[in-house]
Amino acid sequence: MSSSRVITLKSIGVVRTKPKSKHEEEKWKTSVSKILIYEEFTEALKGLSDFSHIYVIFLMHRVSSEQRKLLQVHPRGEESLPLVGVFATRSPLRPNPIGLTLVELISVKGNVLTVRGLDAFDGTPVLDIKPYSFSEMVKEAKFPEWVKILQGKEKAI
Amino acid sequence: MSSSRVITLKSIGVVRTKPKSKHEEEKWKTSVSKILIYEEFTEALKGLSDFSHIYVIFLMHRVSSEQRKLLQVHPRGEESLPLVGVFATRSPLRPNPIGLTLVELISVKGNVLTVRGLDAFDGTPVLDIKPYSFSEMVKEAKFPEWVKILQGKEKAI
Numbered sequence: 001m002s003s004s005r006v007i008t009l010k011s012i013g014v015v016r017t018k019p020k021s022k023h024e025e026e027k028w029k030t031s032v033s034k035i036l037i038y039e040e041f042t043e044a045l046k047g048l049s050d051f052s053h054i055y056v057i058f059l060m061h062r063v064s065s066e067q068r069k070l071l072q073v074h075p076r077g078e079e080s081l082p083l084v085g086v087f088a089t090r091s092p093l094r095p096n097p098i099g100l101t102l103v104e105l106i107s108v109k110g111n112v113l114t115v116r117g118l119d120a121f122d123g124t125p126v127l128d129i130k131p132y133s134f135s136e137m138v139k140e141a142k143f144p145e146w147v148k149i150l151q152g153k154e155k156a157i
Numbered sequence: 158m159s160s161s162r163v164i165t166l167k168s169i170g171v172v173r174t175k176p177k178s179k180h181e182e183e184k185w186k187t188s189v190s191k192i193l194i195y196e197e198f199t200e201a202l203k204g205l206s207d208f209s210h211i212y213v214i215f216l217m218h219r220v221s222s223e224q225r226k227l228l229q230v231h232p233r234g235e236e237s238l239p240l241v242g243v244f245a246t247r248s249p250l251r252p253n254p255i256g257l258t259l260v261e262l263i264s265v266k267g268n269v270l271t272v273r274g275l276d277a278f279d280g281t282p283v284l285d286i287k288p289y290s291f292s293e294m295v296k297e298a299k300f301p302e303w304v305k306i307l308q309g310k311e312k313a314i
Contacts, residue, residue, distance in 0.1 A: 005167045005168045005195075005282070006165060006166075006167055007165070007166045007167065007168060007216050007282060007284065008163060008164070008165055008166075009163075009164045009165075009166065009253045009255070010162045010163055010164065010252070010253065011162045011164060012252050012253065029292075037244075038162075041228065041244075041252060043228040043229055043242060044228040044229065044242040044243045044244045044245075044251070044252070045242045045244050045245070046229060046240070046241050046242035046245065047239065047241030047242055047245035047301060048241075048242060048244055048245040050245070050299075050300070050301030050302075051245065051298075051299065051300060051301065052295075052297070052298050052299035052300075053295050053298045053299075055257060057214070057255055057257065059164050071198065071200040071201040072200055072201065072203055082204065083203070084203050084204030084205075085200060085201040085202045085203035085204055085205060086201045087194075087198075087201045087202050087205055087285075087286040087287070087288075088201075088202070088203065088204040088205040088207070088208065088288055089288065090287055090288070090290065094201070094285065095167070095169050095198060095201070095285075096166045096167065096169065096284050096285050098166070098214055098284060098285045100212060100214065100257070100285075100287055102292065102293050102295065125162070125164060127164065127253050127255060128244070128251065128252075128253050128255045128257075129244040130244070130247055130257055131244075131245055131246065131247070131300075131304075131314065132295060132298050132300075133247065133304075133313065133314055134300070134304070134308055135186075135259065135313065136259050136293055136295075137294055137295060137296065137298070138209075138210050138259065138289060138293075138294060139294065140209070141208075141209050141210045141289050141291075141294070142207075142208065142209035142210075143207070143208060143209075143288075143289075143291070144204060144207030144208065145207075147288075147290075147291070151291055156290065156292065157288065157290055
């Protein structure tokens with residue numbers, strides 16, 4: 001791979017949350033986490049608390065370089081579901097293990113955000129915070145059959 | 158800033174679109190672009206065409222290191238709107254100039270995606286592609302007053 005494709009970023013904060021057991025990982029949707037934004041960026045949070053929902057963009061830092069090479073997966077590891085490309089799933093196993101999660105913003109106090117629904121481990125480096133936008137409320141979106149099966153089981157894609 | 162905060166990623170593709178004049182940049186929402194995924198990742202696109210909407214995560218590569226230092230902006234440069242933190246806006250000026258745009262997926266042909274609504278220039282490095290999820294359809298989201306003012310003018314936040 002050409003070196004011109006290399007992109008260097010720096011984390012702007014870190015996730016602080018209680019370690020979860022394998023069983024509890026299913027409960028991300030309701031779990032509360034904190035995001036500690038590095039103090040030099042505190043000013044960049046002004047006005048954020050007026051939003052009820054924000055995107056957290058983070059690095060899934062536990063994904064190994066070997067796991068980044070995987071190009072197709074069974075969604076949520078369920079072999080009864082079709083093998084699809086990682087770009088068609090939200091699997092952490094992907095060339096750039098960037099996490100994108102829309103969370104409920106509970107509070108902003110100084111440089112600490114408290115959020116509900118963040119599926120990131122303690123110590124996860126945070127890359128960016130963005131507010132949710134009206135335009136992301138897509139009522140007419142279409143999904144493949146396997147997404148509907150997972151939704152029936154209340155599992156994320 | 159500590160060097161331990163450095164994160165290295167590699168682009169997985171590039172945006173191909175007609176150069177736009179300043180005036181035309183307002184028309185992103187309807188403009189059609191192509192995303193050329195590097196061939197080694199073509200397999201990772203399997204099943205993507207079953208989704209009508211996808212997120213494109215990209216690097217806003219024209220943002221200078223000086224512009225990355227800006228922590229507060231007037232949304233869309235409108236000085237009549239309040240000065241808010243960059244994390245409370247979708248401004249390209251931010252510590253990590255990562256772009257996140259939900260687009261309509263028109264087609265997938267081999268390693269080429271055709272999409273509608275991508276606000277990225279020709280040559281933009283693409284970091285990740287993710288499908289839209291049911292859970293991102295947040296009907297009860299709350300927004301600050303300035304977002305509603307911009308929405309009235311049909312401008313993105």
